[in-house]
Amino acid sequence: MTSTSHATTASPAAVHPAYTPTPSIPLLITELAQEDFWARYAKLRGDAEHFASGYLAARERTTLLLRAVIADLFALADPANPLAADDAAAASNAVRRKSRQMQLPAQAARTWLREEYEAWRSHEPHPPNCPGHCGGSGIVMETNTWQDDGAPVWAEPADCRRGEVDDPHFNDCLCHGTGQRWNAELREYGLCPRYTTDPAYERTARPKGENWDADPYGEEPF
Ligand SMILES: [Zn+2]
Numbered sequence: 007m008t009s010t011s012h013a014t015t016a017s018p019a020a021v022h023p024a025y026t027p028t029p030s031i032p033l034l035i036t037e038l039a040q041e042d043f044w045a046r047y048a049k050l051r052g053d054a055e056h057f058a059s060g061y062l063a064a065r066e067r068t069t070l071l072l073r074a075v076i077a078d079l080f081a082l083a084d085p086a087n088p089l090a091a092d093d094a095a096a097a098s099n100a101v102r103r104k105s106r107q108m109q110l111p112a113q114a115a116r117t118w119l120r121e122e123y124e125a126w127r128s129h130e131p132h133p134p135n136c137p138g139h140c141g142g143s144g145i146v147m148e149t150n151t152w153q154d155d156g157a158p159v160w161a162e163p164a165d166c167r168r169g170e171v172d173d174p175h176f177n178d179c180l181c182h183g184t185g186q187r188w189n190a191e192l193r194e195y196g197l198c199p200r201y202t203t204d205p206a207y208e209r210t211a212r213p214k215g216e217n218w219d220a221d222p223y224g225e226e227p228f
């Protein structure tokens with residue numbers, strides 16, 4: 007897809023060359039779970055034949071694609087583990103089998119998978135009835151700039167989260183848990199695009215018992 011505002015700020019060391027930017031595995035699992043749900047739910051209800059031609063097949067194929075990407079990322083993170091590499095290759099070939107494409111040797115299958123994932127991200131990755139209201143484009147407009155009084159200034163295309171709220175950013179994020187980062191040069195707040203821990207954050211420097219973890223789930227015990 008054209009906008010990756012939720013996935014563009016990983017530190018350079020964390021960006022694996024096979025996937026740029028590094029995909030968020032929690033987000034991949036959200037995507038996979040939703041695709042699998044739509045495909046299976048229609049079949050369980052018994053009215054799968056009423057869906058538009060190709061709709062359920064696309065959901066099933068996307069489920070296999072994202073499953074293989076997660077396996078590939080795991081294998082890339084542990085390159086000395088041949089089992090993980092072979093699992094990733096087999097999962098990649100499962101995507102090809104679903105599309106009636108010929109099977110490939112392990113490394114070729116994984117290379118193909120990465121290209122296929124990029125193609126999926128760039129072209130209508132979500133179903134037309136996506137709960138995130140992207141209409142299938144995978145892109146939604148999202149406010150990403152606010153004045154210092156909190157008034158929204160600007161919205162831009164951003165990755166659709168399929169109607170799910172973003173994962174929380176704790177106080178040790180560069181946004182201090184607010185979801186927004188101050189831009190001193192422009193004198194405005196910008197969206198915090200991804201939970202990014204601040205090396206300067208020192209949890210132990212805070213006074214014991216201070217009510218700093220003010221979320222609905224209470225304080226972590228020290
Ligand atoms: Zn969507």
Ligand SMILES: [Zn+2]
Nearest residue numbers: 175179181198
């Ligand atoms: Zn943040």
